[in-house]
Amino acid sequence: MHELEVLIEAQYPLIYLVSFEEERAEEILASVAQKSNRRLFIWTITHGIVEYGKPRTLTQHNTVSPQAAIEWAVRQKDSAILIFKDLHAFIENPEVTRWLRDAVAGFKALQKTLVLLSPVQTIPVELEKDVVVVEYPLPNMQQIDEVLDVHLKKNGRGRRLTTENREKLLKAALGLTRDEADKVYRKAEVMSGQLTEGEVDIVLSEKKQIIRRNGILEYLEVEDTLDSVGGLEELKRWLTQRADAFTERARQYGLPQPKGMLILGVPGCGKSLIAKTTARLWGLPLLRLDIGRVYDGSMVGRSEANLRNALRVAESVSPAVLFIDEVDKAFAGAGGSADSDGGTSSRIFGSFLTWMQEKASPVFVIATANGIDRLPSEFLRKGRFDEIFFVDLPNYEERKEIFRIHLAKRRKDIARFDMDQFISTCDGFSGAEIEQGIVAAMYEAFAQGREFNQLDILAALKSTQPLSRTHHEQVNSLREWARQRARPAASSVAEYQRMEF
Numbered sequence: 001m002h003e004l005e006v007l008i009e010a011q012y013p014l015i016y017l018v019s020f021e022e023e024r025a026e027e028i029l030a031s032v033a034q035k036s037n038r039r040l041f042i043w044t045i046t047h048g049i050v051e052y053g054k055p056r057t058l059t060q061h062n063t064v065s066p067q068a069a070i071e072w073a074v075r076q077k078d079s080a081i082l083i084f085k086d087l088h089a090f091i092e093n094p095e096v097t098r099w100l101r102d103a104v105a106g107f108k109a110l111q112k113t114l115v116l117l118s119p120v121q122t123i124p125v126e127l128e129k130d131v132v133v134v135e136y137p138l139p140n141m142q143q144i145d146e147v148l149d150v151h152l153k154k155n156g157r158g159r160r161l162t163t164e165n166r167e168k169l170l171k172a173a174l175g176l177t178r179d180e181a182d183k184v185y186r187k188a189e190v191m192s193g194q195l196t197e198g199e200v201d202i203v204l205s206e207k208k209q210i211i212r213r214n215g216i217l218e219y220l221e222v223e224d225t226l227d228s229v230g231g232l233e234e235l236k237r238w239l240t241q242r243a244d245a246f247t248e249r250a251r252q253y254g255l256p257q258p259k260g261m262l263i264l265g266v267p268g269c270g271k272s273l274i275a276k277t278t279a280r281l282w283g284l285p286l287l288r289l290d291i292g293r294v295y296d297g298s299m300v301g302r303s304e305a306n307l308r309n310a311l312r313v314a315e316s317v318s319p320a321v322l323f324i325d326e327v328d329k330a331f332a333g334a335g336g337s338a339d340s341d342g343g344t345s346s347r348i349f350g351s352f353l354t355w356m357q358e359k360a361s362p363v364f365v366i367a368t369a370n371g372i373d374r375l376p377s378e379f380l381r382k383g384r385f386d387e388i389f390f391v392d393l394p395n396y397e398e399r400k401e402i403f404r405i406h407l408a409k410r411r412k413d414i415a416r417f418d419m420d421q422f423i424s425t426c427d428g429f430s431g432a433e434i435e436q437g438i439v440a441a442m443y444e445a446f447a448q449g450r451e452f453n454q455l456d457i458l459a460a461l462k463s464t465q466p467l468s469r470t471h472h473e474q475v476n477s478l479r480e481w482a483r484q485r486a487r488p489a490a491s492s493v494a495e496y497q498r499m500e501f
């Protein structure tokens with residue numbers, strides 16, 4: 001069902017539809033009106049109110065001025081949808097604003113909806129709470145096909161393209177607006193003088209550029225592989241097992257599409273690191289969603305629209321991994337009673353959950369969190385994610401592995417180090433703290449103009465106060481919580497021993 005239909009059926013009195021495409025919007029609203037047995041009227045400053053499908057000469061008497069038109073709408077007895085085109089130019093007028101508010105109050109019990117259709121979004125503060133903003137959906141495959149068709153016909157190359165390759169070109173541009181798709185195809189044509197399956201890569205890389213520019217989603221290129229992560233054996237096994245989960249073969253086998261996972265745990269222990277390597281392991285594009293950038297207080301509904309757009313773009317490049325780092329921070333305002341931002345974070349959070357619940361496209365969500373205190377509890381409900389993993393501080397063996405990984409990244413001859421001596425010195429250290437210890441030792445030696453050695457590292461470790469000591473209680477309560485509710489990311493035997501100790 002179209003979002004507009006849902007809102008109208010739910011008796012929303014005032015909808016702001018942001019779109020350049022009046023015709024498409026009218027068609028959709030006409031079909032909604034027909035289905036719900038309502039009349040459809042359209043107001044313009046040039047013709048006043050005219051019933052949809054009727055000649056313009058049959059204008060409703062004296063409804064050219066916006067005030068008169070809204071007044072007419074209020075008096076109208078039949079259930080109806082009333083489209084106001086380009087009212088944004090008049091909406092700041094106090095009289096218009098007042099009439100709209102009266103209309104909203106009067107419409108609530110009736111089957112009447114005002115749809116403000118305009119390419120620009122302008123909402124006076126007085127109306128903020130009454131209006132719901134809908135952004136026009138991005139074009140689907142068929143609509144992009146229309147754009148592509150124009151390009152192909154222009155140089156008469158359409159016939160040579162197989163259905164399969166045509167689909168590849170379409171899929172590559174999915175997630176873009178009509179204009180953007182048009183530009184991307186044109187650019188590909190200019191660059192290589194043709195538009196065939198060979199240009200799919202150009203279209204895709206252009207799409208990456210556009211995604212980069214949108215500022216909410218980010219394409220990440222990751223060098224690290226699972227081998228650069230020490231420990232976390234269970235989590236690695238789980239991920240490796242799902243390497244082919246997004247293939248057609250898996251669907252045919254009858255496997256459900258994986259939804260996502262939440263990685264929860266002590267800061268600095270490799271949550272973000274392993275999340276990033278997953279996309280590479282699975283051979284999927286990695287998109288980071290920055291929830292902080294979704295928030296936009298400049299206009300009502302702007303944040304929701306941002307989120308919707310970002311998720312749509314993510315779906316358009318799927319199968320893909322959608323990485324949301326530190327969700328506990330991102331959604332800190334949601335769920336609680338403190339409604340500090342007028343409920344925006346709750347609404348954003350709600351929209352996100354709904355999307356996760358309903359998504360049919362193969363977008364695998366990996367969320368990380370450093371704690372549970374600020375994490376809305378809805379997030380942790382069973383079935384939300386395929387799995388919730390808990391990443392604890394590395395144990396003895398895991399610390400050894402982490403030392404090896406980070407020393408090997410920097411030097412070839414790591415046999416000269418006595419690992420066991422390091423490891424007994426850094427009880428309670430996170431992976432990040434181990435890495436910092438090595439780097440600090442290197443700085444020390446570098447400043448003295450020599451190679452770093454065993455003693456430098458030992459000294460650096462000894463002068464470090466690990467977070468697990470400085471924030472002992474938080475770490476312990478997180479562990480306590482996770483012991484019951486999450487799956488250990490490290491092997492369960494090691495986990496058990498660690499818990500005892």
Ligand SMILES: Nc1ncnc2c1ncn2[C@@H]1O[C@H](COP(=O)(O)OP(=O)(O)O)[C@@H](O)[C@H]1O
Nearest residue numbers: 228229230267268269270271272273402431432
């Ligand atoms: N298990 C680990 N194995 C290897 N390196 C680690 C590990 N944990 C942390 N690190 C190092 O510390 C850095 C920060 O870790 P990060 O993944 O950002 O921690 P978190 O997201 O859990 O707070 C990593 O980029 C990596 O260099």
Ligand SMILES: [Mg+2]
Nearest residue numbers: 271272325368
């Ligand atoms: Mg992190």
